Amino acid sequence: MTSILGRLDLRPVRPRDKREPHRVASTLELFFDLVFVVAVSLAAQTLHHLETEQHVVVGVGAYLMVFFAIWWAWMNFTWFATAFDNDDWLYRVTTIAQMAGVLVLAAGVEAAMVHSDFTAVTWGYVIMRLAMVSQWLRAAANSPEYRQTALRYAAGITLVQAAWLLRLLLPEEAGAISFVVLAVAEVCVPVWAEHRQVTPFHNHHIAERFGLFTLVVLGEGLLGSANAIIDSLKDTEHIVPLVALAGCSLLIVAAMWWLYFATPLHSRFGTLRQSLTLGYAHYVIFAAAAAMSAGIEVLVDFHGQETELPAVASAATLTVPVAVFVLAVWLTAVRPSATAVANVVIPLAGVAIAASALLPAAEIFTAALLVVIVATLVVTGRDGSHRSAGSITKE
16 A cells, blocks of 8 residues: 555555644645635625615525535535645645535525525535545545544545435425535534544644634625725715724724634634534634625615615624624633623623614624723733734644
8 A cells, every 4th residue: 555655646644643733724725715715705795685685584594504515614624634634646636626616616606595596506515525525535544543433424424415416306495494404414424423533633723724714704894894995985975874884894803803813712622522512613603704794785785875675674784793703702712711701791792782783873883892892801811912922833
């Protein structure tokens, strides 16, 4: 086997050292994330258009379904890479094949969300997942100590992908129910695969990867803020509310970033149960952050009088995702190490942010409440700013 690998210039897919010092995201991982920028952006844009056209409930439901495919494919690649990334040419080619699948999925986002046609999304998703199966088979062949786990992953993923393809044959009425069933099956595969032998995930590396994807989804909010400024320059009649929205949007995104990175996440990746819980919670965190950007765009349309969506509903497209993000980050990351004061202020502020949709200029109240959260973290010494670059590197 070794001689064959040598002739092909392949490295064995062996487990990485989970205590490897200075482990950081590779350039391939950062390159991989770029295609997800495209997919997330298209999902957020389509959600914005559906909400503006007053299809809020349908739009949010479709968005959550599409975003599951985006998030789950990204997270599974990340989980495998933290344990088995060997960076040989075949690993790179397989990763690029997964990127091709993401682009196919992204191309089908609008059809899926607007017309309930999940054909392209499904095929793009299956391409990504079957490429991941080949990676697990390589791990099974080269890492005897993790062979059973790797084969369980390969078998479980393959079976569920066949079910996704069969789902395309079902009538549209069964779409939502069948999607939920298969999504549950997907998230159960790691639980089943790892329950006897847990793959050697690198705490610092995987925490960094989650943080980097958080920056990707928050970046969509910055785009919304920029669009508010652009529209204000074109529409001088509504320049004041649009400029105010742009400023509030920047404050909102900055405060969300501050809250997320206030607490190092690497210590939360302990047992398999803790790691999966934190990883699965990021579906809510990522989806809420990307939906926030759609809410900013909806409010741009509202202030420019380009939508007939009522004021409260327009505001809720921003305030509800922000509130969900705040509460999810607080529950999963901030709460265990925060002070008693912070653990009262943050959840109360999160609920108040959601309720601020009922008030005029909801974006101003949302930004103000987020500033209160950040100020609370700073005053209580739990904002993360006390950690220097050197200490972060050493952690």
